[in-house]
Amino acid sequence: MRDCRKAIELCTSLHTFRCTESNVFPAFLMALQQKPNLQSIRINGNLTTEQTKLLVNMTALSEVMLEYSSWNLVDALPRWTETLRRTLNTLVLYVCAILPFALSGIAYSVLGIQKRTDHLSEGTLESVLKELPELSGLHVIQCPHVDHVVVLGLVSHTPELESLSFTTLEKSRPLVTPLPDLPCLRHLAVDARYHMSPSPTPTILVTLLEHLKISAPGISSFTMKLSERKITIVPSFINRLIEVYGSYLKKVAFLDCSLENESIKKLSQKCPHLERLDVSIPIREAYSFGDLLSPAKHLTTLVDVDTHTQHGIRPSLSFDVVQTLMQKVPSLKTLVSDRRVWVAELDEDMILTPKLDRRLPLRSRASWFLPSHISSS
Numbered sequence: 001m002r003d004c005r006k007a008i009e010l011c012t013s014l015h016t017f018r019c020t021e022s023n024v025f026p027a028f029l030m031a032l033q034q035k036p037n038l039q040s041i042r043i044n045g046n047l048t049t050e051q052t053k054l055l056v057n058m059t060a061l062s063e064v065m066l067e068y069s070s071w072n073l074v075d076a077l078p079r080w081t082e083t084l085r086r087t088l089n090t091l092v093l094y095v096c097a098i099l100p101f102a103l104s105g106i107a108y109s110v111l112g113i114q115k116r117t118d119h120l121s122e123g124t125l126e127s128v129l130k131e132l133p134e135l136s137g138l139h140v141i142q143c144p145h146v147d148h149v150v151v152l153g154l155v156s157h158t159p160e161l162e163s164l165s166f167t168t169l170e171k172s173r174p175l176v177t178p179l180p181d182l183p184c185l186r187h188l189a190v191d192a193r194y195h196m197s198p199s200p201t202p203t204i205l206v207t208l209l210e211h212l213k214i215s216a217p218g219i220s221s222f223t224m225k226l227s228e229r230k231i232t233i234v235p236s237f238i239n240r241l242i243e244v245y246g247s248y249l250k251k252v253a254f255l256d257c258s259l260e261n262e263s264i265k266k267l268s269q270k271c272p273h274l275e276r277l278d279v280s281i282p283i284r285e286a287y288s289f290g291d292l293l294s295p296a297k298h299l300t301t302l303v304d305v306d307t308h309t310q311h312g313i314r315p316s317l318s319f320d321v322v323q324t325l326m327q328k329v330p331s332l333k334t335l336v337s338d339r340r341v342w343v344a345e346l347d348e349d350m351i352l353t354p355k356l357d358r359r360l361p362l363r364s365r366a367s368w369f370l371p372s373h374i375s376s377s
Helices: 002-010 049-055 071-083 105-111 122-130 148-157 201-215 235-245 261-270 283-293 319-328
Strands: 016-019 040-044 063-070 090-098 137-141 163-168 187-192 221-226 251-255 276-279 301-304 334-337 340-346 352-359
Touching: 049 071, 063 071, 071 090, 071 122, 122 148, 137 148, 148 163, 163 201, 187 201, 201 235, 235 261, 261 283, 283 319, 319 334, 319 340, 319 352
Parallel strands: 016 040, 040 063, 063 090, 090 137, 137 163, 163 187, 187 221, 221 251, 251 276, 276 301, 301 334
Antiparallel strands: 334 340, 340 352
């Protein structure tokens, strides 16, 4: 740790810093001071009041990604973002905020201390967004008091958004319509809570599409993640997604859920510009799955998303299966499965054949909602 901290101190041109392990980032706070070229941070934000004071000294950042932030940092957000008004492009708030474990509500009462807000609130987020009218990326995920209704009610302060993520809750107040105009929005990610039976989530999602088609007509990247991994997305939602955005969609991702074969077929047929698809590939039916994808003439990247719904060891895609998929979808150039990256190359006979290019490193799924150019950096 000491050598790493010393190396950071010596990096006068440091541009990007990532540290999402719990209780590790504070060790680097002093080393990160006076870094004029530092533009992007992604950190575990569980900080004390004194540590937060050091963090908010960074006033030239263009990307701020905060995970598991404490109330100390949440309270400081409006003041900090005021100093970042001219530089900040992307703000990520993932699971905010965490109370110090030693200070329960009873402890605050016993100690005679005024209890701070224990979660990111609508008022705090509004104070933040009022300072950031030129923000291009806003991602608020799994913050209990800030759901899709709150976020969409506040984005009038950030009309230039190009990417947006939020969590939908099953128990929420009605959506305020019409939604603010978001003419620049291209990427939308939805973290859909799905616990009740029957669940209102399908209706909530369809209603969202109905209103977004007016306020954000040009979305070309759509990602959805469900909390219940055994759910199959109903075809009616896929049909509505295609009706609203099919002519624009270039990237579609469905995580921790499944799609019916008919839905895969319609995405392939009705989304003429589809370039990347992230779904769970049914490995034992991979050959017929390739037939479903064959109408996608511009599909270049296919990512196999493990839904974890199967028990035991999940089989990986074999060379033969990958080759078949690439033959059935001639435009397919990259296939990712089980962290293995297959690429299509011409062999000696000038025939496209898959080659195992590399193995991706283990990464946290915490950034699933970000646009590809951010999450991969």
